[in-house]
Amino acid sequence: xxxxxxxxxxxxxxxxxxxxxxxxxxxxxxxxxxxxxxxxxxxxxxxxxxxxxxxxxxxxxxxxxxxxxxxxxxxxxxxxxxxxxxxxxxxxxxxxxxxxxxxxxxxxxxxxxxxxxxxxxxxxxxxxxxxxxxxxxxxxxxxxxxxxxxxxxxxxxxxxxxxxxxxxxxxxxxxxxxxxxxxxxxxxxxxxxxxxxxxxxxxxxxxxxxxxxxxxxxxxxxxxxxxxxxxxxxxxxxxxxxxxxxxxxxxxxxxxxxxxxxxxxxxxxxxxxxxxxxxxxxxxxxxxxxxxxxxxxxxxxxxxxxxxxxxxxxxxxxxxxxxxxxxxxxxxxxxxxxxxxxxxxxxxxxxxxxxxxxxxxxxxxxxxxxxxxxxxxxxxxxxxxxxxxxxxxxxxxxxxxxxxxxxxxxxxxxxxxxxxxxxxxxxxxxxxxxxxxxxxxxxxxxxxxxxxxxxxxxxxxxxxxxxxxxxxxxxxxxxxxxxxxxxxxxxxxxx
Numbered sequence: 462x463x464x465x466x467x468x469x470x471x472x473x474x475x476x477x478x479x480x481x482x483x484x485x486x487x488x489x490x491x492x493x494x495x496x497x498x499x500x501x502x503x504x505x506x507x508x509x510x511x512x513x514x515x516x517x518x519x520x521x522x523x524x525x526x527x528x529x530x531x532x533x534x535x536x537x538x539x540x541x542x543x544x545x546x547x548x549x550x551x552x553x554x555x556x557x558x559x560x561x562x563x564x565x566x567x568x569x570x571x572x573x574x575x576x577x578x579x580x581x582x583x584x585x586x587x588x589x590x591x592x593x594x595x596x597x598x599x600x601x602x603x604x605x606x607x608x609x610x611x612x613x614x615x616x617x618x619x620x621x622x623x624x625x626x627x628x629x630x631x632x633x634x635x636x637x638x639x640x641x642x643x644x645x646x647x648x649x650x651x652x653x654x655x656x657x658x659x660x661x662x663x664x665x666x667x668x669x670x671x672x673x674x675x676x677x678x679x680x681x682x683x684x685x686x687x688x689x690x691x692x693x694x695x696x697x698x699x700x701x702x703x704x705x706x707x708x709x710x711x712x713x714x715x716x717x718x719x720x721x722x723x724x725x726x727x728x729x730x731x732x733x734x735x736x737x738x739x740x741x742x743x744x745x746x747x748x749x750x751x752x753x754x755x756x757x758x759x760x761x762x763x764x765x766x767x768x769x770x771x772x773x774x775x776x777x778x779x780x781x782x783x784x785x786x787x788x789x790x791x792x793x794x795x796x797x798x799x800x801x802x803x804x805x806x807x808x809x810x811x812x813x814x815x816x817x818x819x820x821x822x823x824x825x826x827x828x829x830x831x832x833x834x835x836x837x838x839x840x841x842x843x844x845x846x847x848x849x850x851x852x853x854x855x856x857x858x859x860x861x862x863x864x865x866x867x868x869x870x871x872x873x874x875x876x877x878x879x880x881x882x883x884x885x886x887x888x889x890x891x892x893x894x895x896x897x898x899x900x901x902x903x904x905x906x907x908x909x910x911x912x913x914x915x916x917x918x919x920x921x922x923x924x925x926x927x928x929x930x931x932x933x934x935x936x937x938x939x940x941x942x943x944x945x946x947x948x949x950x951x952x953x954x955x956x
Contacts, residue, residue, distance in 0.1 A: 480520070481516065481523060482523060483530065484531050486528060486531070487528065487531035487532050488911045489515065489516070489910040490507070499534060503539075507522075517686070520561065520562045521558075522543070522560045522562065543560050550563060550566055551565060584897060585923075586899060586900040586923075586931055587901050589726070589918070589920035590922060597833075598829075605829055608828055612824050617821075619822065619827070620819075620820060621821075622827065623822075624643065626827045628643045630643075630834075637768050637772070639771055639779070644805040645804065645808060646800055646801070647801050647812055648799075649799045649822070651794075651797050651798065652754060652799040653683065655800065655801040656683055656754070657683050658815055659717075659801070660687045660689070661687070661814055662814050663716065663717055667690060669689070669691075669715040670719065671718035671749070672691050672694070672719050673694055673696045673720060673725065674695055674908040675727055675903065675907055677721060677727075677754070678906055684719075694706050696730060697728075698730075698869045700731075700732065701736060703736045703740065706718075710743040710747040711743070714747050714748070714749070717749060718751050718752065720732075720753055721754045721756075723757055724758070724760055724872070724875075726874065727878050727906050728871070729876065729877065731764065731872050734773060741770075741782070745774075752783045753783070753785070754785055754786075755770070755784055755786045759791045760845065760848065761872070770782065770784065780804050783801055783803045784801065786800055788833065791837075796826055796830060798826055798827065798829075850925060851924065851928060852877075852921045858932035858933070863935075865881075875922050876918050876922075877918070878918055879917045880915055883915060884915050885914070886902030889902070892938040893935050893938045896934040896937055896938045898934045900918075901918065902916070903916025903917060906918065
């Protein structure tokens with residue numbers, strides 16, 4: 462078995478040019494044939510890709526001649542495209558160095574725009590995240606106020622996390638079937654923060670990372686920003702193809718694999734126990750780290766809540782499994798509370814890396830998290846019952862208004878992964894916003910461009926009446942002429 466040297470600090474590779482290949486860009490663009498004028502059509506599409514993050518900033522675009530060949534168009538057309546991108550501020554040129562992507566002055570990146578919230582009254586189905594009942598937060602704040610006052614006499618820095626919260630999270634893992642001590646826990650500002658820390662420590666630019674396809678878009682973006690090479694393995698309506706996963710471990714030998722086995726985002730699939738064991742064995746043989754995202758594990762609607770993935774490992778065999786979790790989906794994203802479970806020595810290294818950019822989380826937020834976790838037995842059951850009602854309302858509305866669509870009712874999680882029967886998801890999402898519904902097409906969850914255009918992730922995290930209205934509006938939008946080539950998108954941000 463290969464030795465991954467888990468506890469050596471990974472030296473960061475020098476930053477290299479970020480180049481976008483001509484064929485890769487061509488696969489992301491609509492066919493310019495029939496569009497008039499073609500250069501404006503292509504410029505709008507590229508600027509939309511830059512704004513929504515599918516093309517990163519400070520990336521070198523293909524040479525004009527190469528892109529013209531890949532798109533089967535003239536070089537003059539591509540020259541005009543690049544001229545428009547420069548004029549609009551979506552690109553700039555360096556003498557002898559090519560054309561690079563940029564952000565127009567005064568334009569915020571899509572992630573920040575969506576984080577600040579919608580600027581209209583559209584029904585927001587782009588974010589699969591529930592809110593927190595006001596009374597629960599008021600009660601928790603009243604409970605933690607005296608304890609917060611006690612902490613004001615301390616420096617307040619906790620790079621590992623508040624000791625009592627680390628102990629509570631460790632006890633939670635132990636109660637679920639995976640013996641854990643506080644030294645194996647690092648408290649983070651959400652699961653995304655945990656993943657970013659892990660990638661920064663264990664991977665270097667160019668390393669191979671196995672990911673599911675489709676997968677959580679923000680995790681994929683973190684890997685792109687770390688300049689990692691993703692190896693995609695499919696997740697379908699019936700789940701994972703473990704033989705492909707085993708083959709990828711064996712032949713490609715990735716440094717790390719990122720998986721969402723519990724009510725997978727966006728498909729909703731739950732990985733069977735026997736498949737978990739096979740994946741654990743395959744990862745161990747290859748020497749790869751497994752990063753298991755359990756953010757949705759508690760949201761079991763029709764089945765018992767699954768035990769931790771790492772609990773299926775043989776005794777002593779959990780050393781290469783990192784489990785990340787969060788309170789964003791079970792409680793409220795505004796808490797920004799997450800954690801990871803890993804070998805204690807690795808937790809120490811991750812905490813050391815964290816201090817370079819983040820001295821530790823808010824003591825108030827961690828005390829709130831501690832209070833809410835202590836009340837999970839009372840708070841979670843009514844939340845699950847509410848999600849069941851909302852899921853049923855969404856399914857009934859889709860059956861009534863979209864009988865041509867198909868989907869599998871997920872046994873847990875927060876969303877349906879609908880098949881529209883035609884590659885119109887991005888066009889429908891664009892049109893739906895005009896009818897007051899914000900939603901994202903399946904392409905945003907893809908590891909590779911040009912796929913899942915027939916898919917739509919539809920969260921059931923809002924009230925039944927709102928879900929019924931959203932489906933009605935989307936059905937109305939479908940009565941308009943929606944073409945698969947209508948792919949120019951507004952900036953978006955998905956959770």
